Amino acid sequence: MNMTLTREKESPAIEIDNVGSAALTEKVYETSNLNLWYGENHALKNINLDMHQNEVTAIIGPSGCGKSTYIKTLNRMIELVPDVKTTGQIKYRNRNILDQSYKVEDLRTQVGMVFQKPNPFPKSIYENVVYGPKIHGIKNKKILDEIVEKSLKGAAIWDEVKDRLHENAYGLSGGQQQRLCIARCLAIEPDVILMDEPTSALDPISTLKIEELVQELKKDFSIIIVTHNMQQAARISDRTAFFLNGEVIEYSDTNTIFSNPNDKRTEDYITGRFG
Amino acid sequence: MNMTLTREKESPAIEIDNVGSAALTEKVYETSNLNLWYGENHALKNINLDMHQNEVTAIIGPSGCGKSTYIKTLNRMIELVPDVKTTGQIKYRNRNILDQSYKVEDLRTQVGMVFQKPNPFPKSIYENVVYGPKIHGIKNKKILDEIVEKSLKGAAIWDEVKDRLHENAYGLSGGQQQRLCIARCLAIEPDVILMDEPTSALDPISTLKIEELVQELKKDFSIIIVTHNMQQAARISDRTAFFLNGEVIEYSDTNTIFSNPNDKRTEDYITGRFG
Amino acid sequence: MKLINKSHVAKKMPARLAVNTICKGLFFLATLVGLLVLAILFYRIFTQGIGSLNVDFLQNFASRKPEEAGIKAALIGSIWLMVVVAPVSLLLGVGTAIYLEEYARKNWITTFIKVNISNLAGVPSIVFGLLGLTVFVRALALDRSILAAGLTMSLLVLPVIIVAAQEAIRAVPRDLREASFGMGATKWQTILKVVLPAAIPGILTGGILALSRAIGETAPLVVVGIPMFIAFLPQTVMDTFTVLPMQIYNWTSRPQEEFQQVAAAGIIVLLILLIFMNSIAVIIRNKFQKRY
Amino acid sequence: MIVRENFELQLKELQGKIVKLANLASGAISKSYAALESNNVDEALEVIDDDTIADLLEEEINDFAILLIAKQQPVAIDLRRIIAAIKIASDIERMADFGVNIAKSAIRIGDQPFILPLTPLKQMHDITLKMIQLSIEAFEKEDVVLSREIIEMDDEVDRFYGEMIRSLLRLSDEKNLQQVTQLSLIARYLERTADHTTNIAENIYFLVRGRYISRNE
Amino acid sequence: MIVRENFELQLKELQGKIVKLANLASGAISKSYAALESNNVDEALEVIDDDTIADLLEEEINDFAILLIAKQQPVAIDLRRIIAAIKIASDIERMADFGVNIAKSAIRIGDQPFILPLTPLKQMHDITLKMIQLSIEAFEKEDVVLSREIIEMDDEVDRFYGEMIRSLLRLSDEKNLQQVTQLSLIARYLERTADHTTNIAENIYFLVRGRYISRNE
Amino acid sequence: GSNDTSNSGKGNEAASNQLKGEVITDGSSTVFPIMEAVAEEYMATQPDVKVSVGSSGTGGGFKKFIAGDTDLANASRPVKEEESALLDEKGVKYTELKLAFDGISIVANKDNDFIDSLTVEELQKLWIDNGKVKKWSDIRPEWPNEEIKFYSPGTDSGTYDYFNEVILEEKPMVENATLSEDDNVLVQGVEGDKNAIGFFGYAYYSENKDKLKIISIDNGKGAVEPTHETIKSGEYAPLSRPLYTYVANKSVAEKEQVADYTQFIIENAGELAEEVGYISLPEEEYQKDLDKLKELEK
Amino acid sequence: MELRKTETYSVQQMILEKKSKKKINMEKVIPKLLFITAAISVFTTIGIILTLIFETFIFFDRVSIVEFFTEAKWLPFASAPSYGIMPLIVGTLKITVIAAVVAVPIGLATAIFLSEYASEKTRRIIKPILEVLAGIPTIVYGFFALTFVTPVLRDLFPSLDMFNALSPGIVVGIMIMPMIASLSEDALVSVPKSIREGAYALGATKLETTIKVVLPAAISGIVASIVLALSRAIGETMIVSVAGGSTPNMSMDVTSSIQTMTAYIVQVSSGDAGYGTTIYYSIYAVGMTLFVFTLVMNLLAQFISRKFREEY
Ligand SMILES: Nc1ncnc2c1ncn2[C@@H]1O[C@H](COP(=O)(O)OP(=O)(O)OP(=O)(O)O)[C@@H](O)[C@H]1O
Ligand SMILES: Nc1ncnc2c1ncn2[C@@H]1O[C@H](COP(=O)(O)OP(=O)(O)OP(=O)(O)O)[C@@H](O)[C@H]1O
Ligand SMILES: [Mg+2]
Ligand SMILES: [Mg+2]
Ligand SMILES: O=P([O-])([O-])[O-]
Numbered sequence A, B: 001m002n003m004t005l006t007r008e009k010e011s012p013a014i015e016i017d018n019v020g021s022a023a024l025t026e027k028v029y030e031t032s033n034l035n036l037w038y039g040e041n042h043a044l045k046n047i048n049l050d051m052h053q054n055e056v057t058a059i060i061g062p063s064g065c066g067k068s069t070y071i072k073t074l075n076r077m078i079e080l081v082p083d084v085k086t087t088g089q090i091k092y093r094n095r096n097i098l099d100q101s102y103k104v105e106d107l108r109t110q111v112g113m114v115f116q117k118p119n120p121f122p123k124s125i126y127e128n129v130v131y132g133p134k135i136h137g138i139k140n141k142k143i144l145d146e147i148v149e150k151s152l153k154g155a156a157i158w159d160e161v162k163d164r165l166h167e168n169a170y171g172l173s174g175g176q177q178q179r180l181c182i183a184r185c186l187a188i189e190p191d192v193i194l195m196d197e198p199t200s201a202l203d204p205i206s207t208l209k210i211e212e213l214v215q216e217l218k219k220d221f222s223i224i225i226v227t228h229n230m231q232q233a234a235r236i237s238d239r240t241a242f243f244l245n246g247e248v249i250e251y252s253d254t255n256t257i258f259s260n261p262n263d264k265r266t267e268d269y270i271t272g273r274f275g
Numbered sequence C: 001m002k003l004i005n006k007s008h009v010a011k012k013m014p015a016r017l018a019v020n021t022i023c024k025g026l027f028f029l030a031t032l033v034g035l036l037v038l039a040i041l042f043y044r045i046f047t048q049g050i051g052s053l054n055v056d057f058l059q060n061f062a063s064r065k066p067e068e069a070g071i072k073a074a075l076i077g078s079i080w081l082m083v084v085v086a087p088v089s090l091l092l093g094v095g096t097a098i099y100l101e102e103y104a105r106k107n108w109i110t111t112f113i114k115v116n117i118s119n120l121a122g123v124p125s126i127v128f129g130l131l132g133l134t135v136f137v138r139a140l141a142l143d144r145s146i147l148a149a150g151l152t153m154s155l156l157v158l159p160v161i162i163v164a165a166q167e168a169i170r171a172v173p174r175d176l177r178e179a180s181f182g183m184g185a186t187k188w189q190t191i192l193k194v195v196l197p198a199a200i201p202g203i204l205t206g207g208i209l210a211l212s213r214a215i216g217e218t219a220p221l222v223v224v225g226i227p228m229f230i231a232f233l234p235q236t237v238m239d240t241f242t243v244l245p246m247q248i249y250n251w252t253s254r255p256q257e258e259f260q261q262v263a264a265a266g267i268i269v270l271l272i273l274l275i276f277m278n279s280i281a282v283i284i285r286n287k288f289q290k291r292y
Numbered sequence D, E: 001m002i003v004r005e006n007f008e009l010q011l012k013e014l015q016g017k018i019v020k021l022a023n024l025a026s027g028a029i030s031k032s033y034a035a036l037e038s039n040n041v042d043e044a045l046e047v048i049d050d051d052t053i054a055d056l057l058e059e060e061i062n063d064f065a066i067l068l069i070a071k072q073q074p075v076a077i078d079l080r081r082i083i084a085a086i087k088i089a090s091d092i093e094r095m096a097d098f099g100v101n102i103a104k105s106a107i108r109i110g111d112q113p114f115i116l117p118l119t120p121l122k123q124m125h126d127i128t129l130k131m132i133q134l135s136i137e138a139f140e141k142e143d144v145v146l147s148r149e150i151i152e153m154d155d156e157v158d159r160f161y162g163e164m165i166r167s168l169l170r171l172s173d174e175k176n177l178q179q180v181t182q183l184s185l186i187a188r189y190l191e192r193t194a195d196h197t198t199n200i201a202e203n204i205y206f207l208v209r210g211r212y213i214s215r216n217e
Numbered sequence F: 001g002s003n004d005t006s007n008s009g010k011g012n013e014a015a016s017n018q019l020k021g022e023v024i025t026d027g028s029s030t031v032f033p034i035m036e037a038v039a040e041e042y043m044a045t046q047p048d049v050k051v052s053v054g055s056s057g058t059g060g061g062f063k064k065f066i067a068g069d070t071d072l073a074n075a076s077r078p079v080k081e082e083e084s085a086l087l088d089e090k091g092v093k094y095t096e097l098k099l100a101f102d103g104i105s106i107v108a109n110k111d112n113d114f115i116d117s118l119t120v121e122e123l124q125k126l127w128i129d130n131g132k133v134k135k136w137s138d139i140r141p142e143w144p145n146e147e148i149k150f151y152s153p154g155t156d157s158g159t160y161d162y163f164n165e166v167i168l169e170e171k172p173m174v175e176n177a178t179l180s181e182d183d184n185v186l187v188q189g190v191e192g193d194k195n196a197i198g199f200f201g202y203a204y205y206s207e208n209k210d211k212l213k214i215i216s217i218d219n220g221k222g223a224v225e226p227t228h229e230t231i232k233s234g235e236y237a238p239l240s241r242p243l244y245t246y247v248a249n250k251s252v253a254e255k256e257q258v259a260d261y262t263q264f265i266i267e268n269a270g271e272l273a274e275e276v277g278y279i280s281l282p283e284e285e286y287q288k289d290l291d292k293l294k295e296l297e298k
Numbered sequence G: 001m002e003l004r005k006t007e008t009y010s011v012q013q014m015i016l017e018k019k020s021k022k023k024i025n026m027e028k029v030i031p032k033l034l035f036i037t038a039a040i041s042v043f044t045t046i047g048i049i050l051t052l053i054f055e056t057f058i059f060f061d062r063v064s065i066v067e068f069f070t071e072a073k074w075l076p077f078a079s080a081p082s083y084g085i086m087p088l089i090v091g092t093l094k095i096t097v098i099a100a101v102v103a104v105p106i107g108l109a110t111a112i113f114l115s116e117y118a119s120e121k122t123r124r125i126i127k128p129i130l131e132v133l134a135g136i137p138t139i140v141y142g143f144f145a146l147t148f149v150t151p152v153l154r155d156l157f158p159s160l161d162m163f164n165a166l167s168p169g170i171v172v173g174i175m176i177m178p179m180i181a182s183l184s185e186d187a188l189v190s191v192p193k194s195i196r197e198g199a200y201a202l203g204a205t206k207l208e209t210t211i212k213v214v215l216p217a218a219i220s221g222i223v224a225s226i227v228l229a230l231s232r233a234i235g236e237t238m239i240v241s242v243a244g245g246s247t248p249n250m251s252m253d254v255t256s257s258i259q260t261m262t263a264y265i266v267q268v269s270s271g272d273a274g275y276g277t278t279i280y281y282s283i284y285a286v287g288m289t290l291f292v293f294t295l296v297m298n299l300l301a302q303f304i305s306r307k308f309r310e311e312y
Helices: A013-019 A067-074 A104-110 A125-135 A141-154 A158-164 A174-186 A204-217 A230-236 A254-259 A264-270 B013-019 B067-074 B104-110 B125-135 B141-154 B158-164 B174-186 B204-217 B230-236 B254-259 B264-270 C006-052 C055-059 C072-103 C108-120 C125-139 C146-171 C174-182 C187-216 C219-224 C244-252 C257-287 D005-038 D041-072 D076-109 D119-141 D144-171 D177-209 E005-038 E041-072 E076-109 E119-141 E144-171 E177-209 F032-045 F057-067 F081-090 F120-127 F158-168 F183-192 F202-207 F228-233 F249-254 F256-275 F283-297 G011-021 G026-062 G065-070 G086-117 G120-135 G138-156 G166-189 G193-200 G206-235 G238-243 G261-269 G278-308
Strands: A027-038 A041-052 A056-060 A084-092 A111-114 A192-196 A222-226 A239-244 A247-253 B027-038 B041-052 B056-060 B084-092 B111-114 B192-196 B222-226 B239-244 B247-253 F021-027 F049-053 F072-075 F094-109 F117-119 F149-153 F178-180 F196-201 F212-214 F216-218 F240-248
Touching (some): A027 A067, A041 A067, A041 A084, A041 A222, A041 A239, A056 A067, A067 A222, A104 A111, A104 C006, A158 A174, A230 E041, A254 A264, A254 D076, B041 B084, B041 B222, B041 B239, B041 B247, B067 B084, B067 B192, B104 B111, B104 C174, B125 B174, B125 G011, B141 B174, B158 B174, B174 B204, B174 C174, B204 D005, B230 B254, B247 B254, B247 B264, B254 B264, B254 D041, B254 E076, B264 E076, C006 C257, C006 G138, C072 C108, C072 C187, C072 C244, C072 C257, C072 G026, C108 G026, C125 C219, C125 G026, C125 G261, C146 C187, C146 C219, C174 C187, C187 C244, C187 C257, C187 G026, C219 G261, C244 C257, C244 G138, D005 D076, D005 D177, D076 D177, D076 E041, D076 E076, D119 D177, D144 D177, D144 E177, E005 E041, E005 E076, E005 E177, E041 E076, E119 E144, F021 F057, F032 F256, F057 F240, F057 G261, F057 G278, F094 F249, F094 F256, F120 F149, F120 F158, F149 F158, F178 F183, F183 F196, F183 F212, F183 G138, F249 F256, F256 F283, G086 G120, G086 G166, G120 G166, G166 G206, G193 G206, G206 G261, G261 G278
Parallel strands (some): A056 A239, A111 A192, B056 B222, B111 B192, B192 B222, F021 F072, F117 F216
Antiparallel strands (some): A027 A084, B027 B041, B027 B084, F072 F240, F094 F240
């Protein structure tokens, strides 16, 4: 883990992307000139953001700034809201996902999502995990069993549930449910995992566990996480984007954002001077 | 604000109460040997805690440790749960409130409560605030108007709502709703205000506002606050009680708890080493 | 090690999407069936009845002469019936719902009452007719008055209202109640000032739907013995009366072709009344959409 | 709109404590130097006694800062403010210690006549005190420009120090060994004090910019 | 069950950096002392050059610690660990500076023969190095007992320092002025280094206990 | 009970007075149209008398009559033994009044071109169950070899009762007969079914003459088609039945408006019955009823 | 902010004053009043049972209960009357089954369409329209069945009788369909959005989400709605008496005339049966059977919905 301050950089942090580690890791998402309207409400304004493979990208910002809107656009979950209009493009692995010919189902098979409130299906733990593989046509019981074990281990919950795989998922605690949801998401072996405030409904201990887990997961996945909790972003992310009123105010490596942000508004936000 | 470490104290922190500032402030609550069962589940075990006037007392602890149970016992809200049994006593201003002859309505008129989720009534802002006074028989329009202004000012929300007093309270943002709930509580001029995780549903900025407000309020009220957020307890409280599995592990002045707790379990909890 | 063959998954996707589209079409067609039936029904009734529907029809009493026959007594009678049913069933229904949701302890009596209510909801209306005849007409000597019929109908729709009110009350978040208790309000104050106002839309919608059931029921009134012919308007709830569905039923069983048209006109009036009541329910529902 | 009023107040309080400590330190130095000049042993002893206050104040600042971090979760500049405060306090505390050291040396010299004019020493003393004053000001105002000036002033102190030491060494012999030693130590203490003010200045730079001054020069 | 594995790892990393810095510092001191003894100017110059590494490492530690605070919101002992790390790093950095100072003095002395036996100086050097070693150990193990021992060892260094200075002053005259001055400075540097190890020890005590050692003695 | 009437005067010349109070009648749905017409006319002359006409069936009417709920019980058959026993038991004295005739019409589908008349025996052969499926050719060999579809009023109707009595002679009806309570429904059935045969009240036939084929009945005196005249004269036999109303003696005696209304019934029943599709009785029948009534009022 | 100091009055003081004035204790009275209202539903049931039971006893005094349940013929009007309720039950079940076959798939499909596929606007329009369908007087449906559905069906199946089980069955199905659609839709809608999102996010199509996640989650509500609708079908009177004929029989044939329990009750209670006759009392016995029938249905519904209840 690289935690030293990038002392030399005097150039605007927003460009770090193109200068710094960009060379090292591949980009999974490239958003350019994205605008989004809810009816008349211009919720995302000219967003330009690139996200990188095997990194944790955090999105922070005050309530209503468009964080959820943006992350939901990344797997087109936003389409569930009626009357949404977008312009610009989001390239996922070099294909524009906003193109209607891109089937959402294909996209979502590649891009998993974890939500704010744990939302396991009201089924058994096992059934929750195999749901994704099953709908994608995997029926072989042995493979499914393997997937279950692998995913639950990946989500660091295997030991806690291995003896009760066939009990209802709602018997688990909130933190366990959230990890189960992560396991469910891992089961389809996604490329990217989107997380929209995955710990905001959890107690501090469960939150820490999820944070640790995210750190683990980035070895195998690219993770984009929305969070209200600035320290969480600071702790677990490699890059952080600060949104305000639908705009990206600052996007930079996390250490810079939290030690020496470029923009006064970013600083005001992260230091809690904002209202 | 006294923030220096209490360097000299080697005696168990739990006794600070009887040694330190106890002499300075009056006690509002004295809990002795309180035990509480939900059916067979022994949720509070032999609690002994004294709370002081014009102080903020924080209660922290992991999920399920009995924080909410305890604070709800302080205004006997716990009675809404069927099949609850208590032993021991809680003296509020020297009268045992667990005595069934103590009318809950009287108690709750003295002891206000603010809840986890903002819960304004689906009425106008004005009606929300005058609800308490009205049910207690105050009908004089002029007095009610005065109460509304005073309470909303007290809850630091007057400026934001004074021009829309007769709009529905659900038009307010989450943070405003919570402050409205505090105003509603202030309207009956309680002696003590209980708060059960009042900011856990709010964004960081709203949370900070409420925290600032609590600091203000303690000038006039005694406040007991349950929180999941340890830093919040650290920031705003004068004393902190750490609950674990229904027991009080440590009760001491907040600075001690957060800089140099006496009990290993407290330290493990506040430093996040706990699971 | 990858357990999932992504290319396989991708290959299957078009078929899955096709199934989705087909089923969507089927679901839509199913929805159309209901609408279609309604349309046919309306078309038939309107083409048959519209000719007889005029001001006279609304102002006249029933008559042996189809051209003179009118719906006045039945229409007014139906409205009178509502005047009894609405307050009685709402009062009893909401009272019961409050009791069950707010006061009842979890014991066998409560369970029994609950089972009993949901059972009553399924009891055929004709059985309620038998009950009304025995209890209200006979035992309480209310005769075949509006009151007797109204009480019978109230009992008939009571379960519907109780269930609707229970649901509406249950949907009022617990924290609103707690907020009120927290201010030192008593239970009854809380119910009256917080719970009921918040539950009112749900209760009213349920209530109106229940009333529209009451307004269309024939069987229990037949059994209670409500007369089919009346050529005067009731003055008090103790008077006897007739209602729309009875009048319609009567006309449909006449040999004369003209009476079939009169009956259709009566059905139109009934439907208008029904749609009117349903619209009120819809308006209430949309206007007071849950905001908590 | 500022929402963290309380926190702001506490940061101010922390600043206040630092200023107080700095005043103590600069007091200790000027007082001890005065004691040296006037051969006033009592005054010198007073300085030594008073040092406990400074020590305690530094600890208090330390504790206060740590609690502030624990409670307020500061980040970015706020965090640097507090960390800088801790470091600056420790620098200032060292200065107060040097005041004590000077006082001790003054006592050792006793009422011996000075073997040489103290002019360069006096200069050092004046500049150093000025530097302390300025560093307090720079700290309060978070003034980077001023910090740089302070750092530049250190060169002058170094210059006078060299001058003083050279003169002393020239006069050094068996009989005034004690005085030479003590005076050179005093010079050294003043030089160190000035060094510590440059530390403070550097910390202020770091506080404001989040970067280290050394790298940029 | 430990849930903050990452944080633990980072604390360990911070510790590792401190140890590395301490090794640099103790290396600088022993190397410069060796250069003095063997009149090896090149070695001395090497020490001076290498100091940048120590300076950078201290800054790195500083940054690392600050980010750790910003990210992990440590409280209680964790927070003290990090704060102590910052302070200890600054102490160690000073030690490395003293290494440089010694090297500079060694260069100034050049290949002059020593005017007196360096035994007490050597003693000081050995004890100081030992103290550095021990303080690293105490820091790694968070060993309060060891810290106290380190603090006690400082008295010995002070004793040898007095001895050395007295001998030097006795030999002081015009011609070996330079050597006397440089040797006494070197002694002074070693003495200061030992002082800084006691600072470290005190910080370790504070880290572990949350209280200041001075108050309890 | 309906005893809440306040009589305006106790004079005999009730008709000339403006009367008040209630008259409650209930019973047969067959009689209902007649009684409705009567009530309609009566209330034109006595607007303050509230006449209500129920239609809960003959049995239901008697039930209420026995309980004393009603003043008049309309019936499409004479009172049954069980009923009169109960009436006695309750001490209810009553008087039977005949109102009109209803001719039971036997009809076939309009497209039926072979059937014109049937003898009573043939009717019995058609309708009485023999456990076999019946074909037209079973009745008369020259008729088509097609299965007959039977339509009959519900077993609980007065029409069925009467048919049962005079044709079936209490033997079971063909099992596959389609029964319905509603005569209009039967009209629909016969109209829509080529091989249908059915029977129901004359009024339903006369209203649907163009849709149905009427069958004449030969009871040995030659085929007679049910018409207004043949029924009234009794020529159409045995399938014409009388309709009744039963009035409580006590009501007539105690309630002026009931006495007045009953008199009005007798005076107008014939004419009004014709209007709603039934056939009036010979004049002397009504005179007899009037006499009975006069007797009661005394 | 100085809440306490600036005040010219004390709210707590005022509260205390008001409190001392209060007299009646509503808190004690109200629950009792409410209990009485709740008890009314129980009295209703008791009333129903009592109403039915006496006359039912009289009936069973005349007809053996064994015969009632075992006899295969229901011929109360025959000269040798036979009271075997089975044909009526079979008739009732035929209607119920046909209604279910029509209403369950259409109702569920409609519910799914409205809750999962239709826009909010469409939902808001269609749902109340369907509810109108549920509110139409059954007598209207009866004639619709007889004069529209039956002829249409007879065009399709010429062997169909004028009175049959099929036509009223279908129309009863149509009548209860909105009930299933509306209540099931409620159940589907109340499945949290988050659960759906969970499935979508895994790349599931709308159909897969609905069938595999939403439906199972709402199953208790759906089952309850179906059972409720079916018990309505069982109790339905007018449609079957108008369009179903009145021929009790045990055959499984749906093309010929039938009679249901309710239709029998209507037949007798609006017919000319003599009061005090066995026939007359038989309607109470049938009513009682019907009551027990629906009771069992409802208990079953409750059991099922409790059993299938999914926590979320
Ligand atoms: N379904 C919607 N219809 C219309 N406007 C919406 C909708 N969802 C969000 N918005 C608006 O879009 C803006 C961005 O909302 P979004 O939910 O993305 O914010 P957010 O940053 O995720 O906030 P939070 O931290 O509260 O979740 C807000 O102004 C919000 O009011
Ligand atoms: N209504 C109840 N019935 C039975 N047990 C309960 C009830 N409420 C709480 N408990 C149990 O009592 C214990 C304490 O619960 P409580 O709600 O007081 O915890 P808490 O500390 O407030 O937790 P959290 O931080 O999650 O709110 C838990 O074990 C819980 O399961
Ligand atoms: Mg969001
Ligand atoms: Mg809680
Ligand atoms: O304390 P010093 O390192 O400046 O001697």
